[in-house]
Amino acid sequence: MSNIVIQTNNLSKKFKIGTRERLTFFTSLRYKLNGDYPETDFWALKNISFSVKKGEMVAIIGHNGAGKTTLFRILSGIMKQTSGTFNVTENVSCMFELGLGFNLRFTAIENVYLYGALHGISRKEIDKKMDAIVEFAELDKFMGAKLGEYSSGMISRLAFATVIQTLQGIILVDEVLAVGDVAFQKKCTKAFEKVLNEGHTILFISHGIGEERKLCSNALYIDHGQQMAFGPMNEVEQMYFEKMNIKR
Numbered sequence: 001m002s003n004i005v006i007q008t009n010n011l012s013k014k015f016k017i018g019t020r021e022r023l024t025f026f027t028s029l030r031y032k033l034n035g036d037y038p039e040t041d042f043w044a045l046k047n048i049s050f051s052v053k054k055g056e057m058v059a060i061i062g063h064n065g066a067g068k069t070t071l072f073r074i075l076s077g078i079m080k081q082t083s084g085t086f087n088v089t090e091n092v093s094c095m096f097e098l099g100l101g102f103n104l105r106f107t108a109i110e111n112v113y114l115y116g117a118l119h120g121i122s123r124k125e126i127d128k129k130m131d132a133i134v135e136f137a138e139l140d141k142f143m144g145a146k147l148g149e150y151s152s153g154m155i156s157r158l159a160f161a162t163v164i165q166t167l168q169g170i171i172l173v174d175e176v177l178a179v180g181d182v183a184f185q186k187k188c189t190k191a192f193e194k195v196l197n198e199g200h201t202i203l204f205i206s207h208g209i210g211e212e213r214k215l216c217s218n219a220l221y222i223d224h225g226q227q228m229a230f231g232p233m234n235e236v237e238q239m240y241f242e243k244m245n246i247k248r
Helices: 025-034 068-075 108-118 123-137 152-166 182-197 211-215 233-244
Strands: 004-018 039-053 057-061 083-088 092-095 170-174 201-206 218-223 226-232
Touching: 004 068, 004 201, 039 068, 039 083, 039 201, 039 218, 057 068, 057 211, 057 233, 068 083, 068 170, 068 201, 092 152, 108 123, 108 152, 123 152, 152 182, 182 201, 182 211, 201 211, 218 233, 226 233
Parallel strands: 039 226, 057 201, 057 218, 092 170, 170 201
Antiparallel strands: 004 039, 004 083, 218 226
């Protein structure tokens, strides 16, 4: 049986964006009344095709605005593609927009249970994971505090710890290693190494400059929505560095 857990074929996403031309009041009013406001097509992704095997960590690299997050939103089911197909054979855990869904009026503990409820994880299962979540986040003294009293970094650490301890199947990671200090970032990298050893699959959005890239077998390079390369991490990363004029 095939061990491919993610397969995309000519995956594309088009957005409609408004014109940049300066319009008079009456012209704008006419467009609004007629419902024909001028728009242009913007392809955030165009013909992206790659596959990922179970247990791999694959880097998604490219400049800001290249289409990396759009790809993740499609793979996670948040957004629908315009054309092309994709197949994901396992459940997906998302580590982007950390803290999305958390309620600032709830305590940290209540938010962990809220995350579980939103992702179909039972309260009993969260109970089993709670000690590990608290220990990883290093927020033991603050778990009874409301999230509105947390710094943004503390919220990100709580979110990361919750996801990493309750992840299911494939994990999509969007530059979350910027959370916390250097020591915590290294802790996050070790956590990824652990889940890889457990057989999980990771897609990781990266600019190719972090330690975590050493864990990646392959990389997908996207430039302005176009697939530039997919293959061994070192080769694709070198292509990206040369394109962006980045020195190792």
